[in-house]
Amino acid sequence: MRTFRTLVMRDLRLAFAGGAWLPLAFFMLVAILFPFGVGPDGALLARTGGGIVWIAALLAALLPVDRLIAPDAESGVLDQLAVRGVSEELTVVAKFVAHWLSFGPLLMLAAIPAAALLRLSGDTLWRVELGLLIGTPGLAALGVMAAGLTIGLRRAGALAGLLMLPLAVPLLIFGAGTLAPRPGSALLLLAASSLFLCAVMPFAAGAAIRAARE
Amino acid sequence: MTSVAVESLACLRGGRMLFTGLSLGLGAGDAAMVTGPNGIGKSSLMRVLAGLLPAYAGSVGITGRIALANEDAALDRSQTLACALAFWARLDGSDAIAAALEAMTIGHLADVPVRILSTGQRKRAVIARTIASGADIWLLDEPGNGLDSASLAALTAAMAQHRDRGGIVIAASHQPLDLPGAVPVAIG
Numbered sequence: 391m392r393t394f395r396t397l398v399m400r401d402l403r404l405a406f407a408g409g410a411w412l413p414l415a416f417f418m419l420v421a422i423l424f425p426f427g428v429g430p431d432g433a434l435l436a437r438t439g440g441g442i443v444w445i446a447a448l449l450a451a452l453l454p455v456d457r458l459i460a461p462d463a464e465s466g467v468l469d470q471l472a473v474r475g476v477s478e479e480l481t482v483v484a485k486f487v488a489h490w491l492s493f494g495p496l497l498m499l500a501a502i503p504a505a506a507l508l509r510l511s512g513d514t515l516w517r518v519e520l521g522l523l524i525g526t527p528g529l530a531a532l533g534v535m536a537a538g539l540t541i542g543l544r545r546a547g548a549l550a551g552l553l554m555l556p557l558a559v560p561l562l563i564f565g566a567g568t569l570a571p572r573p574g575s576a577l578l579l580l581a582a583s584s585l586f587l588c589a590v591m592p593f594a595a596g597a598a599i600r601a602a603r604e
Numbered sequence: 605m606t607s608v609a610v611e612s613l614a615c616l617r618g619g620r621m622l623f624t625g626l627s628l629g630l631g632a633g634d635a636a637m638v639t640g641p642n643g644i645g646k647s648s649l650m651r652v653l654a655g656l657l658p659a660y661a662g663s664v665g666i667t668g669r670i671a672l673a674n675e676d677a678a679l680d681r682s683q684t685l686a687c688a689l690a691f692w693a694r695l696d697g698s699d700a701i702a703a704a705l706e707a708m709t710i711g712h713l714a715d716v717p718v719r720i721l722s723t724g725q726r727k728r729a730v731i732a733r734t735i736a737s738g739a740d741i742w743l744l745d746e747p748g749n750g751l752d753s754a755s756l757a758a759l760t761a762a763m764a765q766h767r768d769r770g771g772i773v774i775a776a777s778h779q780p781l782d783l784p785g786a787v788p789v790a791i792g
Contacts, residue, residue: 396694400680407682466676473654473672474695603656 393476394484401488408457410492413450414500420446421504432509439508440569443518444525446504447497447565448558451529454493455554456547458485458537459599468599478596482534486591490530498522514569521568521580528561528584531591538595541602557587606632606668606740606772608653613662615648622648623791624661630774633767635783638776640791646776649791650674650745653774668740668772673730673747679718686714689733696737704736705729708758724750728758735762742766744775756782 424442425435459482462468471481498519505515536554540546560583567576610628614621622645630636638646651657653664654672679688686701693701705711708728713721721729727750734742742763748756760782763773775781 393695396691400691404680404682464676465681466674466678467680469651469654469656469674469676470672470678470692471695472656473670476695 394480397471397476397481397484398488398491401485402491405454405488405492410454410496413453413493414496416453417446417450417497417500418504420449421500421507425507435509436511436514439505439510440514440518441566442508443501443504443510444521444562444565447501447522447526448529448555448562450497451493451526451533452551452554454489455533455537455550456540458489458534459595460537460541460546463541463599463602469603472603478599479592482538482595482599483592485537485595486527486530486534486588489533490527494522494526494530497526517568517573521565521577524577524581525561525565525584528587529558531584531587532557532561535587535591535594535598538598538602541598561587606770607665608636608667608741608772608774609663609665610653611663611665613649613652613664614660615645615652615657616660617645617648617657621660626662626789626791628787628789630772630787632770632772635763635767635773635775635786636789637781637783637786638774638789638791639778642778644792646791647674647745650743650774650776654743666741669738670741670743671734671737671739672743672745673734674743674745675749677718677726677730679726679729681719682717684715684717685710685721685729688718689729689736692733693736696739698736698738700736700738701732704732707735707762708732709754722750724752724755727751728755731759731762735766740770741772742774744773744777746777747775748777748779748781 428434501518501522532554536550539553540550543549564576564580564583567573568580608628608630610626613626614624628636638649640646648657652659654670689701705714708731710725710728713725731747747759751759763783767773773783775783
């Protein structure tokens with residue numbers, strides 16, 4: 391447990407020293423630019439705004455992917471952890487937790503001014519926040535998996551994005567689905583997809599790290 | 605009891621057999637010196653011993669905790685040296701970082717960011733981490749690379765002290781290191 395805390399603290403320190411504000415700035419930029427693009431039609435903004443928040447959140451989660459694992463693989467940190475008997479699975483779970491902490495809560499905070507810019511009603515904002523709370527861990531898990539799979543590749547950032555986007559489609563569909571007039575079980579399906587990604591992530595990313603060592 | 609037992613080890617990398625039939629037995633206080641030309645598999649041997657690569661054939665039996673010091677510093681470049689080493693000290697449950705830095709004569713660099721350290725200073729920091737780790741078996745891959753004569757003397761003293769305490773040192777180097785009584789392991 392102490393090992394886990396030490397790993398998470400280090401990743402958090404590096405994240406906030408190395409531009410954790412970037413996804414946040416990107417997210418806000420989309421929310422600010424979108425009304426300029428579609429014009430001052432309040433009804434249209436309110437109807438499409440929720441989906442835009444979700445697309446912005448998805449793309450913002452992609453931004454830090456190339457600095458999640460690759461620098462540690464290159465500098466030998468992953469090897470040193472393995473020599474100390476820290477399993478790759480524990481390492482990536484720590485990275486997942488730190489990654490989520492560095493963008494999830496901030497994104498949920500930023501959704502409040504974004505909702506104002508996009509003319510979202512209070513009820514919609516509430517559902518966006520709930521959806522983000524459930525969906526962003528899934529996005530973080532996807533990010534860590536994509537980062538693990540692209541260790542040692544050049545231009546890993548762009549490739550990680552291509553890898554990740556199709557897998558993120560369920561999160562996007564169900565996340566935006568929770569905002570529909572009749573959401574049905576979208577929230578449950580969102581939770582299910584997010585949970586699935588979180589559950590698979592340690593094994594997929596851990597195996598990817600071991601494979602990259604060969 | 606600290607020991608290293610290697611039985612007819614073979615290592616295959618990228619479809620190429622690097623070495624075969626390597627055997628080595630070390631007990632507390634022993635040392636081994638791995639020599640051989642560049643690219644012959646000294647670093648791969650170190651990684652196999654550290655458990656980072658699978659052995660193609662043969663077996664590796666290790667009793668005791670391992671510390672690996674290779675060309676990858678594994679220190680966060682944006683952090684200060686003290687901060688980067690403190691991370692590993694916390695994982696190792698060690699509080700001997702300051703003393704180890706002094707032993708490698710880089711105590712005055714504790715507050716300097718890792719990215720502006722020179723190659724030799726970084727190497728000394730890696731050796732300091734190895735000393736502070738409290739591990740029983742040191743795997744040193746080219747520990748003398750980039751070190752000046754004063755640092756080499758500090759390294760020699762640290763290795764001697766480690767062996768006096770019952771530790772094992774396995775060093776791979778193309779330059780001579782002062783390891784009295786070390787078992788010679790020639791690859792290639």
